[in-house]
Amino acid sequence: MQIGELSRETGVNIETIRYYERSGVLPTPVRQDNGRRVYGASDVRRLGFIRHARNLGFDLQSVQTLLALQEQPQASCADASRIAQAQLDEVEQRIARLQSLQLELSRMVAECRKGMVAECRVIEALDTPLS
Amino acid sequence: MQIGELSRETGVNIETIRYYERSGVLPTPVRQDNGRRVYGASDVRRLGFIRHARNLGFDLQSVQTLLALQEQPQASCADASRIAQAQLDEVEQRIARLQSLQLELSRMVAECRKGMVAECRVIEALDTPLS
DNA sequence: CTACAACCTGTAGTGACTACAGGAGCAAGA
DNA sequence: TCTTGCTCCTGTAGTCACTACAGGTTGTAG
Structure with missing residues (x-):
C-alpha cells in the first residue's frame, strides 16, 4: 500500500506520516522502483498506535518509549x-x-x-x- | 516591580512575559527612564490568570477572550x-x-x-x- | 497526447514558548 | 575609580508537532 492509502486507513495526514518517519517514530519504509513508499499491515497498526497515544497526550518521545517496550515484551511494564x-x-x-x-x-x-x-x-x- | 520580580512572583519565565507582551495578551507596561519595564499588582493577577488558563489548555486567543470578558464594562451584558x-x-x-x-x-x-x-x-x- | 491525480523532496510557516548573543544600567566591593 | 556581577534590553534562532506549499516526477484514464 502507498502513503495515500495508509493515510486514509489511519486518518493520519500524509505530511504527518512523512514527519513521523523523519523523526524516527515510524521506520523508514521500503521503496518501489519509482521511489514511492510501500507500507504494510504492521505500519497501519503502528501508526494507529501512535495516533491514539498522541490523542491521549503522550509526546512523540513517550510514544517511542512505548513502542520500544512493545518490541521487548519481556521487559518490565513498569516503564x-x-x-x-x-x-x-x-x-x-x-x-x-x-x-x-x-x-x-x-x-x-x-x-x-x-x-x-x-x-x-x-x-x-x-x-x-x-x- | 521589575520583570524579574514579576517572574518570581508568578512563576512565569521572563522570556515568556515579554512574549506575552509581544503577542498582546499582556498590556505594554510603563518603562523606567532606563527603559526597564515596570509592573504592578494587576499584572501579577493577570499573569497568574494567563498561566492557569494556559495550563487548562486554552490557547492565547481564548485567554484574551476571557480577559476581555473580565474587563467588559457593565454595558453589554448580553454580549x-x-x-x-x-x-x-x-x-x-x-x-x-x-x-x-x-x-x-x-x-x-x-x-x-x-x-x-x-x-x-x-x-x-x-x-x-x-x- | 494530454490532463490530472498521487507521489516525491525540500523549505518555510504555525503557536507557544525557550535560548542565546551582544549590549547597557546599576550596586557593591577592592 | 575600576571591576565584578546581576538584571535588564533587543533581536534572532531553535524547539515540538505538525501543516502548507513550491516545484518536480510518475502513473493512469480518456
Whole structure:
C-alpha cells in the first residue's frame, strides 16, 4: 500500500506520516522502483498506535518509549505504567481546574440571564489554587 | 516591580512575559527612564490568570477572550453572556474529553499493576482506540 | 497526447514558548 | 575609580508537532 492509502486507513495526514518517519517514530519504509513508499499491515497498526497515544497526550518521545517496550515484551511494564501514571496525574489535575472554571462561567451566565451585572470572577476562579 | 520580580512572583519565565507582551495578551507596561519595564499588582493577577488558563489548555486567543470578558464594562451584558456561554461549552467539551482519557489511563495503570509482566495491557490498551 | 491525480523532496510557516548573543544600567566591593 | 556581577534590553534562532506549499516526477484514464 502507498502513503495515500495508509493515510486514509489511519486518518493520519500524509505530511504527518512523512514527519513521523523523519523523526524516527515510524521506520523508514521500503521503496518501489519509482521511489514511492510501500507500507504494510504492521505500519497501519503502528501508526494507529501512535495516533491514539498522541490523542491521549503522550509526546512523540513517550510514544517511542512505548513502542520500544512493545518490541521487548519481556521487559518490565513498569516503564509503560509510569508514563501512563504521569499522564493520568496531569489529566486529573486539569479536570479539577476545568471544573472550577466551569462553575464560575455558568454562574456568570446565570447572573447575566437574570439581567444582573455580573461582577466577573473568571480570574479569581483560575487564580485560587485547587482543593 | 521589575520583570524579574514579576517572574518570581508568578512563576512565569521572563522570556515568556515579554512574549506575552509581544503577542498582546499582556498590556505594554510603563518603562523606567532606563527603559526597564515596570509592573504592578494587576499584572501579577493577570499573569497568574494567563498561566492557569494556559495550563487548562486554552490557547492565547481564548485567554484574551476571557480577559476581555473580565474587563467588559457593565454595558453589554448580553454580549458578555454569549462569550461566557461559548467558553463554557468549550470547557464542558474539554472536561468530557479529559474524563474519557482519564478512564482509559487509569484502566491501563490498574491492569498493569494487577497483571504479570508478560500480560501487560498498557500497550494493547493504546492499540485499540476508543469506540 | 494530454490532463490530472498521487507521489516525491525540500523549505518555510504555525503557536507557544525557550535560548542565546551582544549590549547597557546599576550596586557593591577592592 | 575600576571591576565584578546581576538584571535588564533587543533581536534572532531553535524547539515540538505538525501543516502548507513550491516545484518536480510518475502513473493512469480518456
